[in-house]
Amino acid sequence: MKNAKSLYRGHRFPAAVISCAVRWHFRFQLSLRGIEELLFERAVIVSYETIRRWCDKFGACFAHRAKAARRKPGTTWHLDEVFVTLRGEPYLLWRAVDQHGVELDILLQKRRDKAAAKRFLMRVLASCAETPRKIVTDQLRSYPAAKAGIPELEHVKHVFVRASARLNNRAENSHQPTRERERRMSGFRDPERTQVFLSSFGPIRQHFALKRHLLRASLYRKQLGERFAAWHRFTELTQGPSAL
Template identity: 30%
Template sequence: MRVQPPSAFKWRHFEASIILLCVRWYLRYALSYRDLEEMMMERGFAVDHTTIYRWVQRYAPELNKRCKPHLKVTNDSWRVDETYIKIKKTWTYLYRAVDSHGNTLEFLLSPTRDAEAAKRFFRKALQSLARSASQACSRREGETTSSLLTVPPTLQLAPRVINVDKNAAYPKAIADLKAAGMLSESVELRQVKYLNNLIEQDHRFIKRLTKPGMGFFSFATAERTLQGYEVMNMVRKGQIRGVGKGDILSQAAFITGMFGVGA
């Protein structure tokens, strides 16, 4: 007899569909926790804004984790840039990358903006793409993910060209990664500002979501919430296989389905 996995909503006082609705709306639209409290009250549910906050902190990372295996393959032309996020009245740095079609590749929140932070971001992006390639191969060929993860990330969907701004940290980070064998020597680094207009436009969606909350109170809180913002942005842009851009009903059904919750 097959054993069912434990529910992600066990011991919660509200139905899973209500929890996911609040989490999805908060991560998708520019709403505050108090906005959602009022919206739920209109629908007959007395949910305190602090409860919704705890839901987002618990389920935003889980949403990101469950969505990742369903992402479409991106291309090998990267646009990399960093934007600013305020945490406890201090600006921190959100490194982000999209491909030439505007599809999100990866993101990383960092307290610093230097070559070491850039290297951490590129390593995370390469490892993420390696996992995606491994999962895709596993589905096609029936191989185990664990065996494919041993393949160097440079052999799987590695970038052909990386477009960045004039930040001097990027050439140093790329040079160090090439020296370490994590990037091929053939990878081209282009520091042409206008080529990064695509990602600068994409930053706006994330920044718009952070405004209603007036900043974050801790690095951990920001990191968990941003995972949800970013993955919902991917869903919105149509990066999920079989779920179209602009198909709001299918997007909502996909998210509830991943958690085993009926629409």
């Protein structure tokens, strides 16, 4: 029986270095040059452009594995959209989270009409194994119009909230990490690269973002250790990157 090809085949740097650099980029608010400096301190000489290529190549793969390994999504979907500016052009970033705050999917689009809402709903349905019990949205008319055209959502309860009253906190709070990263990166630029980055950013960040304020220190460390063990499986590391 032939051995499966290594995920890192053709790369001269060890898997521990690549995995660590990709995790730092999506988990923390570090620039590529900042990661280059951190690796240099650890006697790893690599350019920030190489780190960028690592993140482009491995980020989506690691994010997909992190999403596949997490618990089944909740039965309530909170949907919301937020404006982002890319090189002076306004775009809508559509996001869906469940009642636990777990990001289900995101989609960057130019419009806010029925077709855009339907495209987003179909994308979220494709990424989730089961249809929701309830959908919570603001009062944007595109949502009910798009939902009516999707047979799987025909009998799903639809709850509207007033965005001005900040009642849809679950969805609106889910935008905060993206806003923080947007400021750290001095804004997003290319729509395609922004979609790719944010699609990986959410699952990888949330894989390590435990609700520390709700956990005892010992339980927090135990769960964080489990998350790191899972990360090593996602990234095909035989042992932890102790050298880093």
